[in-house]
Amino acid sequence: MTLLECTDLDAGYARSAPCVRDLNITVQAGEVVALLGPNGAGKTTLLMSLAGLLPGLGGSVSVSGTVLPSGKPRAAVRAGVVLVPDDRALFRRLTVEKNLRLAIRGRGRRAARESLEQVLQHFPALNPRLGVAAGQLSGGEQQMLAIARALLQRPRVLLIDELSMGLAPVVVQSILPVLRDVAASGTAVILVEQHVRLALEVSDRAIVLVHGQVRLTDDSSVLAHDLGRIEHAYLGGSD
Numbered sequence: 001m002t003l004l005e006c007t008d009l010d011a012g013y014a015r016s017a018p019c020v021r022d023l024n025i026t027v028q029a030g031e032v033v034a035l036l037g038p039n040g041a042g043k044t045t046l047l048m049s050l051a052g053l054l055p056g057l058g059g060s061v062s063v064s065g066t067v068l069p070s071g072k073p074r075a076a077v078r079a080g081v082v083l084v085p086d087d088r089a090l091f092r093r094l095t096v097e098k099n100l101r102l103a104i105r106g107r108g109r110r111a112a113r114e115s116l117e118q119v120l121q122h123f124p125a126l127n128p129r130l131g132v133a134a135g136q137l138s139g140g141e142q143q144m145l146a147i148a149r150a151l152l153q154r155p156r157v158l159l160i161d162e163l164s165m166g167l168a169p170v171v172v173q174s175i176l177p178v179l180r181d182v183a184a185s186g187t188a189v190i191l192v193e194q195h196v197r198l199a200l201e202v203s204d205r206a207i208v209l210v211h212g213q214v215r216l217t218d219d220s221s222v223l224a225h226d227l228g229r230i231e232h233a234y235l236g237g238s239d
């Protein structure tokens with residue numbers, strides 16, 4: 001089932017020069033898609049546009065067939081599009097628990113507790129850290145907290161920018177299975193990741209963006225055996 005669809009999408013910071021141009025992609029429920037591409041290709045811009053954080057410059061984004069109003073982050077969240085930004089955007093002075101509870105404000109006490117328990121099962125390392133200020137966590141713990149907070153928002157489309165940035169490989173390896181679990185529950189996951197091998201390991205499909213356009217897309221298992229095609233795409237060649 002197609003969950004997310006971008007049709008002729010233009011995105012960026014100036015109408016005269018969109019960084020992402022004429023983008024047509026679909027992502028299925030339960031699919032993990034790695035969004036790859038060289039620096040400045042427009043990966044972050046695309047995620048921000050999907051999350052309603054940039055005004056639309058053209059085309060449309062729809063979730064389950066319903067077009068999202070562009071530039072409206074609340075509408076995107078209501079439609080289930082949740083972004084974990086590359087800076088993780090935590091409230092650094094608030095405790096881990098408070099950061100998490102802010103994501104479930106308005107839910108009844110029991111529902112909130114159950115949601116918290118459920119999400120902490122994915123990240124048991126956060127359990128002993130619930131009373132610690134988010135700013136005092138390690139980089140890996142902060143990333144876990146950012147993803148846990150996103151999961152509390154019950155995403156249908158989860159967008160993660162630069163998952164492994166600044167993290168030790170062992171920490172990243174502990175987070176990747178969570179993304180597979182999340183996808184297994186029907187969420188579509190789009191992952192921006194600089195480490196190509198890692199991205200291919202966790203994803204079903206990869207999309208290589210170059211100069212704001214799709215240069216290559218294929219199954220990750222196929223591309224993992226032919227990294228030269230990705231390299232070629234990064235360098236500007238077409239498939």
Ligand SMILES: Nc1ncnc2c1ncn2[C@@H]1O[C@H](COP(=O)(O)OP(=O)(O)OP(=O)(O)O)[C@@H](O)[C@H]1O
Pocket residue numbers: 013019037038039040041042043044045046
């Ligand atoms: N706030 C901004 N205002 C204007 N231009 C911007 C802004 N942020 C990014 N850009 C430009 O948009 C283009 C795409 O940048 P973007 O950050 O989306 O690329 P990226 O693929 O995520 O790169 P990286 O891997 O380096 O993070 C670049 O040319 C960048 O200079």
